[in-house]
Amino acid sequence: MTSRTWVRAQSRPRRALYLSSPIGLGHARRDLAIAQHLKQLHPDLQVDWLTQSPVTQVLEDAGEHVHPASSWLANESAHIEQESGEHDLHVFQALREMDEILVNNFMVFNDVVEDTPYDLVIGDEAWDVDYFLHENPELKRFSFAWMTDFVGYLPMPDLGEREAFLTADYNAEMLEQRARFKRIRDRQVFVGNPDDVVDETFGPGLPNIREWTEANYEFSGYVTGFDPPSADDVARSRRELGYDESDVLCVVAVGGSGVGVPLLRRVLEAVPRARARIPELRFLVVTGPRIDPDVLPAVEGADIRGYVPDLYLRMAAADVAVVQGGLTTTMELTAARVPFVFVPLRHHFEQNLHVRRRLDNYRAGQCASYAEVSDPDWLAETLVKLVGTDVAFRPVESGGAERAAAMLAELL
């Protein structure tokens, strides 16, 4: 026998399905914070998460309910890692090559929403769901909130005309989808402020990205997902990590995907030279959940660790930091007012153009090329100079998660 249950509409609790972009760990904390605020606004709300490693680990640690269908998803982080070279990720092409994964994952999503009558689906850069809902609008049976922290594919200048043609074509398709099927996105939330949007065109004959985004999106401000750490928090974090007041701490982190090994090696090469200038300097190298710490060489003065929970707190305890160009980590350092060097992955348009734009806005961080940080003298010298400098970063606004949650709450 088979058995099914149908619940009368008025007897149903509110249910939301949260899709958190699973490439790296960038969105896990902000999405968790937004979901928690959303539950405060609707105490009867049940939230299920459809996402992948490494985000699932963070969610399960936080006691959230990960939908069992998540195990059917094909892994986007693994794909991105496979597409990457030495500190090099042609991310637009990697997304194109991810097409069969995106179809697979949309089909999983579609089965899930066919099975459970969700009131709201929240897609934080859930590209598959947004794209295929526009291509198959009859499959939409819930309110859909779309969130992103960048708008528009941009060509990397050294990739030539073909890249410019393709990015414009992808942008044009998105603009046509939006123009024809407005009903697919019930809210469009830009995680940031209008100034954070690049002042560029979507492509020849297409609108300006900032103007279009301002006309079409709501802005939540940045969402760090945590309250700014107090001086006590920072001091406690240092103690927990095992560092004294007299130590000078440099944190090195490369986000949650497995792309960062070459950068970690370059930093480790600079450690002896930096310590020759500041003997108290100690390095905490965080590999993240997808890089085995044992692949890196042991270096005097450097602690190498894998996944570190609450990394933002650990980074806040740093005197200086070296990171990749991902938005979340750089903005966590900006919020914590820690001087840092960021090294965008080569050919990664989001890190090189969109994130760069936002960090310029906050007057935060020193951008360095991979070639620069591959020179250990240059890197040692730069870190030594940054230690103890007064940062002039613009403060990162708080309350982003509450604002985003309030926008979503209206859909429930």
Place this chain on the structure above:
Amino acid sequence: MRALAPLDDGVLDRDGFGVGYAVYGDGPVTVCLVMPDTIVNARAWKAQVPFLARSFRVVTVDPRGNGRSDRPTRPEQFAMTELEADVWGVLDHVGADAVVLVGLCSGAGLSMILAAERPERVLGVVAINPGLVLAPRLPNRLLHDFEAELDTDEGWARMNRHYWLRDWHGFAEFFFGEMFPEPHSTKQLDDTVAWASETTAEVMLTDVACEAAPRQVDDAEETCRRVRSPVLVLVGSLDNCQSPDRGRRVAELTGGELVVMEGSGHLPNARDPVRVNLLVRDFVRRVAADGWTGPGPGRAAG
């Protein structure tokens, strides 16, 4: 990266000729995906395989001349009996008795022939833009002589023996450009041209020399009439390869179901994978529920 790894894959040795195949998933019903012909390979089902493999066992077969199948050098190696035996051989090898066949273009034609020949092994057929000569060729195919030396390389003049030998890549770019009338198909175009590059004009011309498929309307009609299993036909209204009338005739002659995909081209499996996936899944579920008798001997021919 592939969305799903096969449980089993390899090259089947059929009397010295290698046929590439793969098996995904382990569901109770087997679905065999039959790709057109030499110009692409089984990777062209990449948007279908992972989804279908969640419910069914999915078997793919690389066509002769592409993917991991060997490249024929003699026309008789493209004989219809050989193409049929490739599919049956793979299905025997993986222990699949009764199956649902899903074919595209000439792969749909082959699927219909397989269903006509061995009705006891076929639970149903999904024929996407089927290539059976049930209606006249599209006007674009009548513009130029395939065999003649032409004084132009423009448009359908590239559907020409001499042009193929001069610039196979140029043909593939033109041809698949025509296969995707849907705007914004750059990725699908890149993929299909890359698969076409896994074969050569020489192999394609060996296929042309064989003339394997039924060339007579009567034969094709007879094939359709002999099919006993349920048939679902998907037809792209803008297909520039097979006349949409051919798919319509397949549905008429088999009493099958016709789904016209308005605005779609020749390869809706690639350009509108979600809709195609759902149509195929629902069809397989339906025919498997009607006809599936569990592992063992296939159901009797209806």
